[in-house]
Amino acid sequence: MKQHAVLITVLFALSVSLISVSIIFWEFYKLNKQQYIDHIFTKYSVITQIYREHQQRQNSDIMLDANLAVYKMQIVKDEAEQERVVKGGEILKREGFESVKASLMFSEGELYTKNTITKLRATMIEYKNHIYFFMQTKNAGLLIKDEDLKSYIYINLLYAYSTIFLIISISFILVLQKLRPLIRLRKKIELFGDGNREISFKTNNCDEIGLVSNELESTKGKINNLLESRTLFLRNLMHELKTPIAKGTIATQMLNTQKQRDRFTSIFARLETLVNEFALIEEVTSLDNKKDFKEYRLVDIIDGAIDMAMVDRSSVSVDISGDVKRTVNYRLYTTAIKNMIDNAMKYSSDMHIKILIINGELSFESRGECLSHPLQYYIEPFTKDNPSKNSFGLGLYLVDSILKSHGEVLAHEYEKGVNRFIFA
Structure with missing residues (x-):
């Protein structure tokens, strides 16, 4: 997992950014929609006033229709349609209030005013992209369709969200595209470390990663030259040392006394052992793969x-x-x-x-x-x-x-x- 820490960090930042933007837009959508609903719900006060005047003056239904038409509203009289709207529509907001009806009364030679309080409940309903107001009293109900008001339109907000979402996604895709050469470079460095001396870091890119790659290509050439020079030097040195040791061992046998022969034989044997150990050290330190x-x-x-x-x-x-x-x-x-x-x-x-x-x-x-x-x-x-x-x-x-x-x-x-x- 640590090998992909940069990639994971970028993907984590992308996820956090997109989730944050989505949450912000979702909360803004809910707030904006609620403000819109609260704003248009105030229209129920006009309906209440018209409905109260209708009750007080006992006007005909034609007069009520005419008063509502001024505000581009009409009563839904079809019972089947009423049932569809009330049961199948989405309730946006509901609020209860009281309607006061004042009338003059004469009793026992005195004139007085009688206030009749009627409890009403206004429900705003959305059905098939239309707004309805359902006015309910204790004994009756009135469903009014508003021809002027439409459902909340979120297309502009969705367009803004989609644009920002797309910009962030494209930005991170470009970042990931820039990271791809870095991933390839890491794999090449790993191959070079495993002993592949022919791997090439050269690139035509002129960005920071391209500059690093080209510098590695130059460094690789220097390392290969050093390794070749070192190997050639050590092998030639050991070869040149073994030749006089072999000659010295042969010449030792021509010495006059056994004591001298044993001494020089021991010296040359130790020298040969030292050369062999140096050869082994060179082999171990230059072991760059596990093919054997x-x-x-x-x-x-x-x-x-x-x-x-x-x-x-x-x-x-x-x-x-x-x-x-x-x-x-x-x-x-x-x-x-x-x-x-x-x-x-x-x-x-x-x-x-x-x-x-x-x-x-x-x-x-x-x-x-x-x-x-x-x-x-x-x-x-x-x-x-x-x-x-x-x-x-x-x-x-x-x-x-x-x-x-x-x-x-x-x-x-x-x-x-x-x-x-x-x-x-």
């Missing part, structure tokens, strides 16, 4: 390491099931195990090493004194506790380098007189 990694049984790898170490098999105890497998570069991983065996033969008190699996990790146990320095000290090149030992101090450095190329690390524990090195 295959699955092997761990016991087979350990058998090969024991043969390379040329030690008595009774000095090595192997407590590992034949079902345990590792996907490794066989030669390098065998060399790492061989160096751990050599290390035990040089520094253990009983010249014995036990190889076993602990919690799924390959462990090497040998008796001896605890390391006098932290493990980090010993995995540096040319470091060792005892200079008199026949070693250049490259053994653990090679082991650590090989393990790193396999995605593992070297760890150390000391418990009850036992040094335990772990391939973790």
Whole structure:
């Protein structure tokens, strides 16, 4: 998920923006529609006044129709239509109020005014894009159709919302389009890191990502040149060193005394060992892909390491099931195990090493004194506790380098007189 953090952030911003705009427009739509309804509902006061005058003066229905027609309203007299509107229409607003009818009365020789209060309820109904007012009293009901008023029109608001929605969407699409070269660039960098030296970062784009890509192309060329120069230098150097070593080894046999022959033979053997270890270091550090990694049984790898170490098999105890497998570069991983065996033969008190699996990790146990320095000290090149030992101090450095190329690390524990090195 972290690999797509920028893309996820952009999509999250797009979602938040669109949702926010939608919520704002929805709330504005509801508010605007309610204001429109409240505004036109005030027309019921005109209907109430006309209806009250009709009741007070006892005018004919024709007169009531004529008064309503002035305001472009008409009474719905068809009962079927009334039922359709009242039951099938959408009630926009409803409000109750009182109508007061004043009349002069004469009683017991006195004249007085009598007020008759009639409770009314006005309901505004929308039906098929027309507005109706339904006036209800205790004993009757009057449905009036307003020819002038129309339903709330939201097309302008919808147009504005659609325009803003489209602008935001297009803007983010353009941003995502600009991010596509960045995604491709990341994949190319990953391939280059995995060892594909022929990958090309070159692009014709002139934006910031294009400039970065072209700079990477230039940097790739410099890195490839450095790697080729380094490899050529090291291989030529080792080749040139091996030739005089071979000649010196042959010439040693022409010396007069056995003591001199043994001394020079030892010197040239150590030089050859050092050159071989340098060659191995060069191979490990230049390992840039896993094409040579295959699955092997761990016991087979350990058998090969024991043969390379040329030690008595009774000095090595192997407590590992034949079902345990590792996907490794066989030669390098065998060399790492061989160096751990050599290390035990040089520094253990009983010249014995036990190889076993602990919690799924390959462990090497040998008796001896605890390391006098932290493990980090010993995995540096040319470091060792005892200079008199026949070693250049490259053994653990090679082991650590090989393990790193396999995605593992070297760890150390000391418990009850036992040094335990772990391939973790």
